[in-house]
Amino acid sequence: MSATAKTNPITPAGYNALKARYDRLLGVERPEIVEIVSWAAGNGDRSENGDYLYGRKRMREIDRELAHLARRMKAARVIDPAEQTDRSRAFFGARIELADEDDHRQAVTLVGDDEQDAGAGRIGWSSPLARALRGASVGDLRTVRLPGGEKEWEVIAIAYD
Missing domain, CATH: 1.10.287.180 (Transcription elongation factor, GreA/GreB, N-terminal domain)
Incomplete structure (x- = not known):
């Protein structure tokens, strides 16, 4: 383990x-x-x-x-997201605005696996999208392998509550 x-x-x-x-x-x-x-x-x-x-x-x-x-x-x-010192990159607790190739926008928040709720935009820390977004900065392109194939997302904004 x-x-x-x-x-x-x-x-x-x-x-x-x-x-x-x-x-x-x-x-x-x-x-x-x-x-x-x-x-x-x-x-x-x-x-x-x-x-x-x-x-x-x-x-x-x-x-x-x-x-x-x-x-x-x-x-x-x-982990309290409010205590994150580097707010320019996506880490635990970050609220991230994404855009795909067709400019469809989506906002997600990186949370613990026990509190994930995809319908509310809270994705678990160990999910494929969260793993791809870890450490990303605004403007970065990240590719995620999904069951339906690969999808590329651009990081538009990062915020911490």
């Missing part, structure tokens, strides 16, 4: 969202399911008890997600 695979760059807001999800699962959802399972277990035959069977299944799902979130938070390296 490489060093980049072990670390999980994430914005402060992204880390707070992971932590809030973890806390909600552990402090609210899991205790509710435990209560339902305990109640259902007291109702006799568990093999045909839908509340018991569903509750046990849901508890396993919650436990799996808690373990996943704990691993992601442990590997997280919180």
Whole structure:
């Protein structure tokens, strides 16, 4: 496993969202399911008890997600984009305006993989486009290999919030 695979760059807001999800699962959802399972277990035959069977299944799902979130938070390296000193190049947290060969413009923000949302223009740090844009300056041309073939993008603007 490489060093980049072990670390999980994430914005402060992204880390707070992971932590809030973890806390909600552990402090609210899991205790509710435990209560339902305990109640259902007291109702006799568990093999045909839908509340018991569903509750046990849901508890396993919650436990799996808690373990996943704990691993992601442990590997997280919180990086605040506002502290970026070289604002002339694209690094973690940068908001980048791009133009393709047909001058179609698109704005993307480089964020951690756990907070990516392509529909909102937030692309994960390890995605092909993010890897191609790392270190780019305004005016640079970057080629990205996509499933449909290669696509070239020009960096129009870079900003940090």
